[in-house]
Amino acid sequence: MNSEMRDTVLSHVIAERVTQLEMDLVRIPSFTFEEAELAEFLMTTMDRIGLDVEMQEIPIPDGKVGKQPVGRLLGDGTGPTLLFCGHMDYMGRTEGIWERAPFEPVVEDGWLYGRGCKDEKGGLAAMVSAAEALVKAGVPLKGNVIYAPVMGHKREGVGVRHLLDSGVTADMAIVTENCDNGVSTVCGGRVTGLIRITGEPWWFYDPTKDKRPIHYAEKLAKVIQAMGPNNQPADSTGWMTFEPSDRLPTFPRFNILNVSTEDTEGPCASIEFWVRTVPGQTESTIRADLERLLTGLANEDPDLKWDLDIYSPSQEPHSIPEDHVVVQSLIQWHKHVTGEEPEVGEKPRMGHVGDSSYLEKAGIPTVLYGPGTIRIFEFWPALDERILLDDIVTAAKVYALTTLELCG
Secondary structure: OHHHHHHHHHHHHOOOHHHEEEEHHHOOOOOOOOOHHHHHHHHHHHHOOOOEEEEEEEEOOOOOEEEEEEEEEEOOOOOOOEEEEEOOOEEEOOOOOOOOOOOOOOEEEEEOOOOOOHHHHHHHHHHHHHHHHHHHHOOOOOEEEEEEEEEEOOOOOHHHHHHHHHOOOOOOOEEOOOOOOOOOOOEEEEEEEEEEEEEOHHHHOOOOOOOOOOOOHHHHHHHHHOOOOOOOOOOOOOOOOOOOOOOOOOEEEEEEEEEEEEEEEEEEEEEEEEEEEOOOOOOOHHHHHHHHHHHHHHHHOOEEEEEEOOOOEEOOOOOOOOOOOOHHHHHHHHHHHOOOOOOOOOOHHOOOOOOOHHHOOHHHHHHEEOOOOHHHHHOOOOOOOEEEEEHHHHHHHHHHHHHHHHHH
């Protein structure tokens, strides 16, 4: 890569334009399965800057159709294909208790505040801004570049799985998840499921009967207690069977996503959960571990009736060698842009998985790099979510230079 071309590309990454794009993205709510408006905006934007674009449509619950755009910057076919992938959606309707208006982005002391700004519209703004810089610089490419903002990330990767099923593939991929602009090469897996406890609500109680009602919420509390502290590294002597991983020292861990009561199929209480996994843990091993735990609890308390559902597909732990060309390119250009070495390994994402697991499973070597921290004190669903604007600009520059090196 000659320095003149490099400097020309960087000159087209303009902080004010990156900021405006990020603000435009934040203004459009994009809860899971409600991403269509954002998809249309991104498709229009990618078309305007000169990408070849298409809109993919995906069946979603309640007979609706979800949308996700795909943009392409085409080379002459003699180089590798690079895929950028980031998710449009978020979960959790926390906006009612924000101090700021969540969909009216504001900038204070270099921080932009707004719903989804970090997870992960910052990554989307950076990748689209990088594409615009390459087009405006008139860079001749050998390889193709694909830009894929996907929907349904929070629902077992519906969007990225559809993307792959549609025939989209690449020689390597960068997932634009919030990694504090570190190079995340190691991710744990994730198994998601639901435990239902059935019983009788208290208002069914008949005082003429000797036996008191089985209160399903009371039984569920026993299950939660037995599963251990929420969002804490598991003890290898506990209910999970696993071999500790030096590369994922804070995994595995059990997370409660939602606790609810319902009467749609008879009185019950349920807990939706996920388990962040290490190599060796699978849907089958987690199911076996939970069945053993729940059976033991039921043996101690015959009134505890349970049902277990493990959602498919799960996400498997994965890694990419640190000497892979896409990893080394990100490291090199991050250092060039910032003057500092990026953090590399599991720490930038704290081992947390993204859509990268589906790409890796499809045979596409994948690394994560994107703006915004995932540190626990700002972890989703953080109220008054924020991101440093300089970090988005940095990511856009690194994406553009990495593309120039790999596909130029």
